[in-house]
Amino acid sequence: MTKLNINGNDIHTELSADTPLLWLLRDELKLTATKFGCGLGQCGACTVHVNGQAVRSCITPIASLSGQTIETMEHVNTELMTALKRQWQVHNVPQCGYCQVGQLMTASSLLNQNQQPSIHEIEQAMSGNICRCGTYGRIKTAILQTAEQLATEIK
Template sequence: MTKISVNKKVFETDSDPSTPMLWVLRDEFGLTGTKFGCGIAQCGSCTIHVDGEARRSCVTPISAVVGKEVTTIEGLSPDSSHPLQKAWIAEDAPQCGYCQSGQIMAAAAMLKKTPKPTDADIDQAMNGIICRCGTYNRVRAAIKLAAANGGK
């Protein structure tokens, strides 16, 4: 049994330590907000935080998070009150919504270290998250709104 702390709660898994966290989160821990999009760290739909930094969970093995704190979209705030979540709703950023957990988690990791991001900062942090619906401009606007509201 491997113990993993996710959203400040301890979970246990007996999966092989090389198993990607994406599937452990989704299929074992029931945290399905983190999405499978490509499996090769190209699309970013599976982005989570490990000790506060953005990680693509589809390529992050269990062994890489032991002893660390994992945060998923479900744990970003208890009640959708994170400034990014509020800004996302204010801008009506999501369309199909499938990539949006990844978008928000990547943005949250950026804002922690770069609370007042420039357009270039946003490009660099968000380039790893593909949206086929084309919500990029609203995602950008929502990040700026959250930053203006002092969000981390």
């Protein structure tokens, strides 16, 4: 049995210890905002927050997460995420939308650590998140504008 804390709730699961977090979230807890894209940590669609950091849930076994705080898009309601989601809508970012939750989870982790990222830093931080529809340009704009907006609010 593995004990985890997911979205503020203590979860006890009897799934095998090697089960990646993604499948506990999706198939057992029905938390489907987190997506399956590659199963190899290559595409970023499965990004969740573990202790506030962006982590690829498709390659993270549940056994390694005991005692850690896990958050998925269903639960992240920080001011930062609200601001990011707003900019994502302002710039009409999604196309198919499948990768966008993963993009947002990575973007929020980036802006948590670096409030004023340069374009280059954004490209670095977001390089693990694939979008086959090619919404990259709009993602960059949305992140930059969120950073700008939050900086203005703090002043």
